[in-house]
Amino acid sequence: MSTGAAILIVAATFLAMEGVAWSSHKYVMHGFGWCWHRDHHEPHDKVLETNDRYALVGAAMSIAAFALGSPLVMGAKAWAPGTEIGLGILLYGIVYSLIHDGLVHQRYFHWVPRKGYARRLVQAHRLHHATIGKEGGVSFGFVFARDPAVLKQELKAQRERGIAVLREAVGD
Incomplete structure (x- = not known):
């Protein structure tokens, strides 16, 4: 496989993982x-959350793809793009961890962005946490964030339809 093709597969996998993350976050x-994810939406003082099991699922996906692409594991039946797909999943997991756990939830470092896309990510995820329980909600992605003003309108409409119960007035 050429270097260009390998880079393209890694990049495509990384981008596809946002779709996988969005859909698994919303529907799983x-x-x-929810039994694994609930504690992520509730106040606690634990270092680890039950929700962190989902990171293990992502790691297992990456490891499985690496294994399928490895001639050492699969022999002649190795799947050519497996290694690149495993790398794309791994890179997405690293970026997810830095953005979601580090920046948004301040688990690794404390920096509150005042402007730019980093601020938009934080605002979008805080709006995701504005609901009580698993019903309703907005902003299920992790790396790509929609406009917080649009998300606020969606939350307001959900509240008016009785779909979502908001924690408090949704502000900036």
Whole structure:
């Protein structure tokens, strides 16, 4: 495989992982997997959350792709793009951890962005946490954030339709 093709597969996988993360967050974590995700939405003073199990699921996906792409593991049946896909998943996991756990939830470092895209990410995820329980909500992605003003309008409409219960007035 050429270097260009390998880079393209890694980049495409990274971008696709935002779709995987968005859909699994909306339909699994806020659906049948709420039992693992609930403590992420509730105040606590624990270092680890039950929700952190989802990081292990992502790591398992990456490891499985690396294994499928490894001639050492699979022999002649190695799947050519497996290593690049595993790398794309791994890179997404690192960026996710830095943005979501580090920047947004301040688990690793304390920096509150005052402007730019980093601020938009923080605002969007705080709006995600503006609801009580698993119903309703906005901003299920992790790396790409929509305009917070639009998200506030969506939350307001959900509240008016009785879909979402908000923690408090949604502000900036």
